[in-house]
Amino acid sequence: MKLTDLNRHGEIGANSMFVQLGDFNILIDSGLHPKKLGYDALPDFEPIENLHLDLIVLTHCHLDHLGSMPIVTAHNPKTPVITAAPNVTLAPRMLRNSINVMKRQREEHGIAEYPLFLHRDVAQFTKQLTIQRYGRGEIYTKGKDKVEVVLHCSGHVAGAAAVELIHQDRRVVFSGDVLFDAQRTLPGAELPTGPVDTLVLETTRGAQGRELKNSRNEEIERLIDQIAAILERGGSCLIPVFALGRMQELFRIIYEARQSGRLPQSPIHAAGLGMAICEYFDKIRKQTQLVDFDIKMLETMDVRNIDLNMRPGRDLPRKGIYLVSSGMMVEHTPSYKVAASLLPHPNNGLCFVGYCDPDSPGGQLLAARDEATFFFDALDYNAPIRASIDQFDLSGHADRSELLAYAEQSVARAIVLTHGDQNARDWFSQELTARMPESTIVDPEPLTEYHI
Template sequence: MIKFTNLTGAEEIGSNSYLLEIDGTRVVLDAGMHPKREGHAAKPQYSLIGEKAPDAIFVTHSHLDHIGTLPVLQELYPSSPVYMTNGTAVLAEAMLHNSVNVMTSKRTSEGIVEYPFFTHGDLDRIVDGWTERSYNEAFRIGKHGEVMSVLYDAGHILGSCGVYLESPSGHSVLYTGDIQLEDQSMIPGADLPADGVDTLIIECTRGSAERAVHYTREKELERLASAISETLAANGAVLIPVFALGKSQELLYNIQKFKEEGKIPDVPVYFGGLGSKVTGIYDKLSDVTPRMNPGYRLKEVVETLPLPRQGKAPLRVSPGNIYLVSSGMMNEKTPSNSLAEQVLPKSNNAILFVGYCDPDSPAGALKATPPGELVKLREKGGQAVPRNCRVESFDFSGHAPREALVEYIHLLHPKRVVLVHGDPEAIEWMRDEVQRILPGMEIVIPEPGATYDLMD
């Protein structure tokens, strides 16, 4: 008997969390926090788990939409063991401590009385309960070790994994988490099972985005190098909004390679905050986690300059510099949002997006604004400024393109597919395409809060 309950509470990418019941063993997969909701609405529907503690909790990686409420879940079920890779454990501790700071600030500035969901002290206490497992290491969970488990490299960010579970009756389940099947600049592509999976639970993040026919990562890097070089040659400033975890490290590495190869001049790169702390973790684990370039330590090779600490000095843009700063969505009160207002009005400047931008975010609003028109990046305060600078987007996603996801499903040929972690349009495209190439395949699209019997 296999049952699956969607705990997310939203038909979109958000507070990712799922309850899987396998022949009586109950497992929670991920414990996220919704990036666009606040307070209790940002939590998964943990009440659906019930009073009985899960036999295990698995965390696939350290992005907050997958780990943001892990301390809340652990507080509810303190006896449940928590499994993750070493890379995820080290990164998760840093990301969750930063989340405490963000939530505390929002309690003060926005009056969200539920925040913070947990404290720094709570985190220091619960991390000792995390159990680290290596990739491809088989181990057993459940009261009597009934269910065999393996964590596979998911290729998304440092430490990311897919979770394989095999029941006493022989039914096998693979939950991919977030996956990238292709090599990135620093992180190798996923190393997931090629067969032997009955039920596949797979992400659909990029299901609504068609990749360009002639896309290659090498061509995209050349395009990025040219955009940076041309902007600097015009005595402009380059703003690259990035996420602190994953994208920052990829871009630091490539900007350094551009300099070494003479594709861009050796100009200052401003970088700091949480991204710098995460980069230190990437370096610390450079010899013990899968890498395209084992032993490469960014902080030993890449020279960067820190931005002034928030509130200590104004953020100022100067021509001839590269600003690699958070957040990737240019959310309010982040360096990329503040700097963008200075970069936008001048035609010799550039804002270069290197990842996904939610249409409802300030970055999404900017990308939708035609050249020359006014755009306002802050709801409270700030002023509308003309979009005169160069604005371009590049595809360096840590998520597999939809075509690769479908190819993997075709290769694996499971008995059923459960489509998760995608907006409705993305889920629908994935469903239609899987039905086209694998007619008769059982496809489950789980609604928030609903439970599904997955039978052979």
């Protein structure tokens, strides 16, 4: 097998892995780097630009895995894009929203190449989506060669899959993004067991484990207590969330906490892509039973459209829970604007429910929460920090100890590290080398071909 990481910047970015397995040219994912702009946000397609792809696999619909798929399918219009059923509904919506964001960024930043693809490219990509059920292998042939593709539920987000390729009795497993814990809307991962020949393993949480911290359920309990405390003191609670996955889970958490009497009835302010995805989750539930989210639940929760005509520093006139994206409080998003109004007032509180990149506004605010002020650069506003700021570990990624245990049971001849910052990969490399001395551990350099 030959393997090339097309993510030009390495670490967590524009995830895309090119695999040559026998006669087959296979691409696993094609994303966009969340912190880069323009062409620099794309994978480097040079190694595949003159090749025909036989198979494309989409592991899930977060944009760091999905975001440049229409560019790939525009050049490979007859190649099937193998994916789980929920993604046929979710992927086109995520990509259309991405086009709108790129158009706005073109105006804001003067990026001439934006948008990187058009709605017609999304339509072409959608035609190529090929549903495959979890756990049911499909055999693809090319001349006399054949490969079996099996998708396995990987938790993380609706439609997320690990990918197993079986070729000439060799098993190659791409973990994708993994969460073994069940979420309120999704079951946990059920990855293929060992032995396997090669394991391509995500390393997102390698730099920090949860070994000495609370379980996911304990973190949810702690979050509910904090939301209740903020509401009881007459404040508003901002929960920055990712539109796909985390918003829907938080709706379930809040709904169940209200049903049990642990949270008072209060308005929930939400809008945008996340609300549209709630509708899609309900559709996916009815069609596949792969998610647990009934849209009727929202009808009982006093969910109101958010009013973004707010001024930095002036407290929110409409009290309640603000469940809005982005999860990292990126500039110009609703969570960024709400935070600028909410932060100077001591009755209010912010509850971050997952990882925030240190370079993002959310990460910067978490780092500065003991300081006197926080500067909202996009609003040219220096806010006094008086609201409470807390973080809760509801990550969509497995703990490093869980991934390490999975790697050990795989008895893999070779383990390829992916989807992690360098310090995270270094931790996995050291631990796996010590625990699996007979295995080859590879931390691939971008655009370097590895024979495995």
